[in-house]
Amino acid sequence: MTRFEPNLRIPGPTALPPSVREAGGRQMVNHRGEEFKALTKRVEAAMKPFFGTEHDVILLTCAGTGGLEAAVVNTLSPGDPVLAVTMGAFGDRFAKVAEVYGAAVTRLEVEWGRAPEPAAVGAAAAAIAGLRAVLLTHNETSTGVTSDVEALAAAVRAAAPEALVLVDGISALGAVPFEMDRWGCDLVVTGSQKAWMSAPGMAFVAVGPRAWAAADAARMPRFYLDLKRHRESQASGESPWTPAVAVLFQVDEGIRLMQAEGAGVHARHAACAAMTRAGLRALGFQLLADDAVASRTVTAAWIPDGLDWKAFNGGLKRRGLVVAGGQGKLKGRIFRLGHLGSVTTDDIIAAISAIEAQALEAGLAVRPGAGVAAAQAALVAAEAR
Numbered sequence: 001m002t003r004f005e006p007n008l009r010i011p012g013p014t015a016l017p018p019s020v021r022e023a024g025g026r027q028m029v030n031h032r033g034e035e036f037k038a039l040t041k042r043v044e045a046a047m048k049p050f051f052g053t054e055h056d057v058i059l060l061t062c063a064g065t066g067g068l069e070a071a072v073v074n075t076l077s078p079g080d081p082v083l084a085v086t087m088g089a090f091g092d093r094f095a096k097v098a099e100v101y102g103a104a105v106t107r108l109e110v111e112w113g114r115a116p117e118p119a120a121v122g123a124a125a126a127a128i129a130g131l132r133a134v135l136l137t138h139n140e141t142s143t144g145v146t147s148d149v150e151a152l153a154a155a156v157r158a159a160a161p162e163a164l165v166l167v168d169g170i171s172a173l174g175a176v177p178f179e180m181d182r183w184g185c186d187l188v189v190t191g192s193q194k195a196w197m198s199a200p201g202m203a204f205v206a207v208g209p210r211a212w213a214a215a216d217a218a219r220m221p222r223f224y225l226d227l228k229r230h231r232e233s234q235a236s237g238e239s240p241w242t243p244a245v246a247v248l249f250q251v252d253e254g255i256r257l258m259q260a261e262g263a264g265v266h267a268r269h270a271a272c273a274a275m276t277r278a279g280l281r282a283l284g285f286q287l288l289a290d291d292a293v294a295s296r297t298v299t300a301a302w303i304p305d306g307l308d309w310k311a312f313n314g315g316l317k318r319r320g321l322v323v324a325g326g327q328g329k330l331k332g333r334i335f336r337l338g339h340l341g342s343v344t345t346d347d348i349i350a351a352i353s354a355i356e357a358q359a360l361e362a363g364l365a366v367r368p369g370a371g372v373a374a375a376q377a378a379l380v381a382a383e384a385r
Contacts (some may be wrong), residue, residue, distance in 0.1 A: 006317075009351050010324040011171055011298040012140045013193035013200050014222045014341030016250070020062060020197050024246045031245055036219050037237025038163035040250055044234065046255045051169075051188055051206040052179035058230045060203045061244040064170040064191030067203030069097050070225040071187050073167045075211050077219040078102030080132040083125055083163075085116050087147065087203035089328040093134060103132075113300075115147045115293040122155035125163060132214075133164040139172035142327040144300035144336060146172060150183045164214055170194060170203075174258065175269040175297050175340045185205045186211040195262050195269075195297070197252035197257065197341045207231075257342075269296045271382035272339040272348050275375040279352035280337070282374035283359055283366050288334055297340035300326070303333060303363070312362055323352040345379050 008015045016024075022154040040059060047057045055221050060067060072094075076082065082103040084095030099105045108124045110116045116136075116144040125131055134156045139146045141307045153165045163184040169178060173188065175196030180188050186208045193200035207215075207227060213230055224241060233240040258265050273296040277287060288300040303309045309325075309332070316323060339348060349372060356371040 003051065006320050006322045007335045007347055007350050007354070009339065010169050010322060010345070011194075011336060011338035011340065012191070014195075014197060014338065015200065015345070016292055017197055017254070017257060017342045019257065020250045020253045020342075023249040024199060026246070026249050028245055031240060034244075036245065039248060040237045040239070043248060043252050043255065046084045046259065047204060048206075049257050050161055050174050050178065050258075052183075052303060053175075053181050053188075053206045053208065055181070055206060055208045055214075056231055058207060058227050058234060059199065059243070059248070060205060060225065060230065060359060061239065061241065061247075062203050062225070063200060064189065064193075064203050065093065065097075066225060067170070067191065067205050068168055068190035069093050070203070070205055070222075070227055071189055072098045072101055072103070072178040073218070073222040073225060074227045075164055075166065075187065075214040075218050076101070076103055077217070078113055078131060079104055079283055080126050081130050082106070082133050082135065083108060083121075083131060084123055084135040085124075085137070085147075085152070086110065086141065087114065087116060087137060087145060087246045088112050089142035090140055090168060090170070091135070091137040094137065098135065102286075104117060112143050113145060113288040114290075115145050118148065118155040119150040122159040126155050126159035128160070128297070131160040131163040133166055134160075134166065136167045138167055138178070139297055140296050141171045141174075141336075142330065143288055144295045144298045145293050146176070146295045147293070149185065150179070153184045164211060166211075171297055172295070177266055180206055180208070184310040186214075192247055192251050193340050195340050199247050201244040201247040202251060208310065267382070268343075268345070269340060271345055271379055272343050273297070273299065274361070274378040274382050275348045276337055276339050276352070278378035279348070279371040279375035280355070283352075283371040284364060298336050298338045300330075300334045300336045303335060307362065307364070309335070312358060315361060316354055319354040319358060321351055342372035349375055
């Protein structure tokens with residue numbers, strides 16, 4: 001039977017908890033008034049522990065890609081040598097943004113489904129004279145792979161101490177531990193529609209002192225995404241431009257829920273990832289990422305040879321499950337199941353159950369109950385840790 005609401009298991013936008021939806025429906029307030037100023041200051045302060053930073057967190061009204069563009073244009077000048085470490089569609093996008101604005105981008109391309117090796121990143125950084133920045137992707141949403149940002153940043157620091165470390169943390173931050181200051185990252189970006197359990201429309205950019213110093217010399221054009229202008233306005237609790245008030249209401253409530261859950265946020269995401277991988281494997285699906293680099297927020301699986309994916313996916317939708325297809329070179333070859341934001345272990349059991357039922361209907365060699373049993377066993381193991 002189809003659920004009243006679909007089990008939205010894409011990597012974003014994510015399903016919204018009831019209180020977050022209610023928050024987004026609140027009456028507007030004066031975005032130059034005291035209530036909004038208090039809201040802005042509260043959200044910035046509450047986000048800092050999730051970034052692992054004591055520095056500024058700038059609130060931008062734009063998609064996550066706007067945050068990546070802000071990272072580039074506020075720290076670099078045309079012609080600056082940049083190393084882009086790419087392992088999927090979103091790493092490629094980060095690199096493309098830098099190229100469009102005139103940076104001299106060298107790409108270190110990692111096979112999709114694998115994570116970059118610190119030694120390779122360090123060697124690539126050392127080989128570029130005058131390297132100004134390295135672009136890293138923490139969690140590659142297109143492949144379900146998480147990179148070791150701590151090790152990668154350390155490799156960059158050792159090879160090119162003056163280079164900035166700019167991180168796309170859009171689909172991981174909030175769901176997994178992150179230590180921006182301790183790891184030596186200079187700028188980190190995330191987006192409201194991911195782990196923050198809110199609607200799309202806002203990006204959040206944590207900016208360290210080296211990135212602010214770079215902004216003083218950066219000559220790439222910027223106006224709407226000028227981070228210094230945002231910092232000046234935000235110091236008084238405002239935005240230089242009309243902000244996404246309703247989205248910020250939601251983010252405020254989402255963070256309140258995350259704070260109430262405490263360390264359980266990270267444990268819940270880890271459990272949901274383990275359940276997803278175990279359940280899909282038990283149903284015979286081959287996973288794209290190795291367990292050692294598997295994402296806690298999205299799992300990618302190969303579409304079996306001979307399976308009519310369009311028909312199979314249509315069956316999933318009729319059962320109330322919405323998953324995502326592949327992107328870029330993996331389009332039509334994989335599907336992706338998101339498990340981030342307000343996701344619960346019950347949501348994962350329901351998702352695996354729907355996939356299992358559709359697999360049986362499609363005639364795949366599946367033992368009834370195998371997927372759900374494997375997911376439940378993974379949950380028991382996660383709770384025992």
